[in-house]
Structures are given as structure tokens and as C-alpha cells.
Amino acid sequence: MRPLSNPVVQSALAWTLAKWMQFCVATIRWTHENQPAAEAVWAQGGGVLCVFWHSRIALAPACWPVNRAQPAKALISLSADGEFIAKAVARQGFPAVRGSSTNKDKAQTAKGGAQALRDGLKQLKVGALAITPDGPRGPAKVMAEGLPLMAKLSGAPALFIGLSCSPAIRLKSWDRAVLPLPFGKGAVVWDRADYPEGAEMAQVVADWTARLNAVEARADALTGLKP
Template sequence: MRFCIKTIRWTHENQSLAEAVWAKGGGVLCVFWHSRIGLAPASWPLDRAQAAKGLISLSADGEFIAKAVARQGFPAVRGSSANKDKADRAKGGSQALRDGLKQLKIGALALTPDGPRGPARVMGEGLPLMAKLSGAPALFIGLSCNPAIRFNSWDRAVLPLPFGKGAVVWDRADFPEGADMADVVTDWTARLTAVEARADAITGLKS
């Protein structure tokens, strides 16, 4: 992953939104759809952005992902909404919320609002709830590269290949005071989907 990300020729769009967040420091939610986990480190320069952790499920797949991103400088906050045992699920989810809010007091928290099992590009209330409780902005990140391997998984995950073309597109939102949660979910879903579609348009990656 490090080799591929380093050799890809990246195009950045609306980077000024991210630069303002990096310059200010403090808490921020870094949001991208689950299929783009393999590209996520390309959007967060460790030399000038605040420290980031990834919210990753307690599943076996999550364990693999947590180890992979940790090797690139992004430790994990572990929590799951998909454990088979309801007690463990509740415990994992509530602990992840507490740990996530703690991280947002000092730095960035990356998460995929359609993970860990989908449906793809369907956002729940977890992301806007964390934004509301923490007061941290949400930075929507569209990521794409071409050529890439597309897995036959529920999210059509993207695995980058080296020496290709890549794109990172940003958008930013704050939880509107007094807003209806369902309306925020609808709006933020559309905006996150839009930045990913824009990134795919730049690289020519087919869905």
C-alpha cells in the first residue's frame, strides 16, 4: 500500500478545505466510503496534519485492516455494530463511541459510515451523532485511483496499483444546530457520494 500510494500521480481538489483543518488542529472526522479504505492514507499527510486514528470494527476483517493501517501510522479505535452477540455488540459500540469522542478532543478520527458490512454507501446516524456530540467538523474525502483492482465484495473495494493516476477530493460540513438527524444523514450521504464520484471522474475509474 505504501509503495502504490507513493508512486501514484495524485490530483487534489478543494484541498484548501483540508489545509484549513490541518492548520487549526484539534478534532475532525475524516469520512470516506468503505470501499476506499486502501487509499485512505493518501489523504492524510502525517507531517503536517493532526494525529489520526481509525474507527475499525471488532470483526476478523477489521483486525486485518487495523494491523494494515497501523503499519502506516494510523492506530485504531476498535468498535463494532456487527458482532453476532448482542451484548458484545452493544459493549463494543458504546466503547467505540466513548473512545472516538475522546480522540476527537485532540485529533482526527477516520471512519467509514457504511462499514463494516454495508449496505454500500448507506450512512447511519453514528457519524452525525459523533459530530453533534463532539462539535468536530466532518471532512468528506473522495478517493480514487486508476488502474486498480476491484474486489467482488459487498463494497466493491478498491486496491491501488502502482504508477497510476489518483485523486483526492474534499468537502466539509458541521452539524447544523437544531437540525433533524435524518435530514443531516440524507445531506451528508449525498455529499460524500458526490466527492467520491468526482474523484472517480478525475481518474476514470469505473464502478
């Protein structure tokens, strides 16, 4: 990812990725399942955590109708590749909150995580915060505690979002990221949860991991995308 440290390369690639994502989202035939769960959150307004695995970042704009849903920001890491992703999603109307809740053994990342927590809670007072709970470096589909902690402190609901499309390119990244191709089939599956009062954090992480896996697996089943 060294080329991404160059601001010019970052901007050019971010523009290209944003345009490609917009084109694919517009031409894919989308199926939506359990959308009333999302509609209720949109109608209620206020804070909400939008949760999907890191591998589905490129599909995320398909799940958030900017004309009906709360204004959204995305929690994105402080790394060079995170800067690239932040620029790409910002071009689609989703500004970034920079930081990470993982890699707590690294002082710089931990500092970024603390700032991201503060900025994320501030965003949850007014709108939506998109978060990939296994980012920025995995392991894939292993949920960090940052997500349930934000839900507990803010009182905001978590909206688990399964995203899939087929055909698609699977990158050789740590998360096997899905890059959409146009004119295919797509699926968005929703599930809502609130932080259970008095629950142990470890139990919430386990339950929410299973529920997020379930909506993604269901979305993949709808599109035929292979694991």
C-alpha cells in the same frame, strides 16, 4: 475470511497489505481538488472526523499528510477482518479505535459500538478520527447514525473525502473494495461540513450521504475509474 482468525496469518497479510499500499501511494500521480478545505482544518488543529466510504480504505493514507495534519486514529470493527485491517493501517501510522456503530441488533457489536463512541469522542478532543460510515458490513454507501452523532456530541467538523485511483483492482466484497495498482492516476477530493444546530438526525444523514457520494463520484471522474 476464516484464515484471518489466525494471528500469524493476520500479521503476515497485514504487513504485505501495508507495504503494498505504501508503494502504490508513493508511485501514483495524485490530483487534489478543494484542498483548501482540508488545509483549513489542518491549520486549525483539534478534532476532525475524516469520512470516506468503506470501499476506499486502501487509499486512505493518501489523504492525510502526517507531517502537517492532526494525529489520526481509525475506527475499525471488532471482527476478525477488522483486526487484519487494524494491523495494516497501524503499520502506516494510524492506530485503531475498535468498535462499530452498525448492526445494532447484535449485543456484542452494540457493546463495541458504545465503547467505540466513547473512545472516538476522546480522540476527537486531540486529533482526527477516520470513519467509514457504511462499515463494517454495509450496505454499501448507506450511512449509519454514528458519524453525525459523533459530530453533534464533539462539535468536530466532518471532512468528507473522495478517494479514487486507476487502474485498480475491484474486489468481490460487499463494498466492491478498491485495491490500488502502482504508477496510475489518483485523486483526492475534499468537502467540509459541521453538524447543523437543531437539525434532525435523519436529514443530516441524507445530506451527508449525498455529499460523500458527490466527492467520491468526482474523484472517480478525475481518474476514470468506473463505478
